[in-house]
Amino acid sequence: MLNPAAGFVGEVLRGLFRAILFVRRPRPIHSRGRVLRGDISWIAGAAPSGIRWIDERPVHPVPVVARLSRSVGLPAALPDIIGLALRTDAAGRTVDIELASTGLGIPSRYLLLPHRSPSHARYGSLLPYWSPRGPILVCARPLTPSEPLPAGGRALDEALVREPWRLRLYHATPTGKWHPFAQVSVRLDENQDDTGLRFDSVRHALPGADTYPWVRALRQPSYHLAQDAPVRQRRG
DSSP: OOOHHHHHHHHHHHHHHHHHHTTSOSOSSSOSEEEEEEEEEEOTTOOOOSOHHHHSOOSSOEEEEEEEEESSOOOTTSOBOEEEEEEEEETTEEEEEEEEEEOSSTTGGGSBOOBSSGGGOEEEOSSOBBOTTSOBEEEEEEOOOSSOOOSSHHHHHHHHHHSOEEEEEEEEOTTSOOEEEEEEEEEEOSOOOOTTOOOOTTTTOOTTOBOOHHHHHHHHHHHHHHHHHHHHHHHO
16 A cells, blocks of 8 residues: 555655756766676575575676766765665666665664765665565675775776775665675776666566565655656757
8 A cells, every 4th residue: 555655755855856957967866976887796605585686696797787976966075975876687687776875773774874985885775675575675885995995086986997896785674684695896887978877776676576665656756757857858
C-alpha cells in the first residue's frame, strides 16, 4: 500500500528539483562528476543477502562504470555530500547502484553526511531494497589507499590515474551488521563525457531485488523530472 506521506514528500522534492532546473541543467544535483572505469570482484564465501545479484557470485571480475560527484557542487575546500554511482551488466541487463556519503551506524546510515575527500566518506544506499528476506541496504567503504584522495581539482584526477581507487561493497539489514560481498577497483576514465550517463537504481534495479512502493513514491517523481530534462530541452 502506498504511503501518503512518502507521496507528499516525493511531490515536494519534485517541485524543488523543478525550481533548481531553471538555473542548473541538465542535472539539478551532482551536476559535475568524474567518470571512472574498472571492475567488481565478488568475495568468495560472503554472507548471503537474499538478493540474487549479490549472492550469485560471478567467477571473474565484472566491468563497471562509475561516476563520482559532489551533490551541491561546492568548492573542493568545503565539505559536500559526495555521490558514487555504479553501473554494470548482468546477463545483458543494466544494473545501477546509487550511493551517497552517509554514516554506517544507526541512525547515521540514514543520514547524508558531507565530506571533503572521497576516501574519507562512507557511501550508503540510504533507502532499502526489497528482497525475499526483507529490506536490505547496500554501502561502499573505501579501502585505505597509499595516500588519501585529494578533495577535487586536477590533484584528484591525477590521483585517480596514478593508482586504482578501491572500495568494498557491503549489505546489511536496516539495523544489522554490514557484510562484505564484493570489491570495486576503478580509475579515471579517459573519456569524461557523461552527457548520456544517467543512473537510476529503480529503473535498473539489482536482479533479485525490487523497490518498495513508498521508496518509489519518495524518489521517482524528482528522478524522472531530472533525467528527462535533457530530452525536453533538446526538443524545445
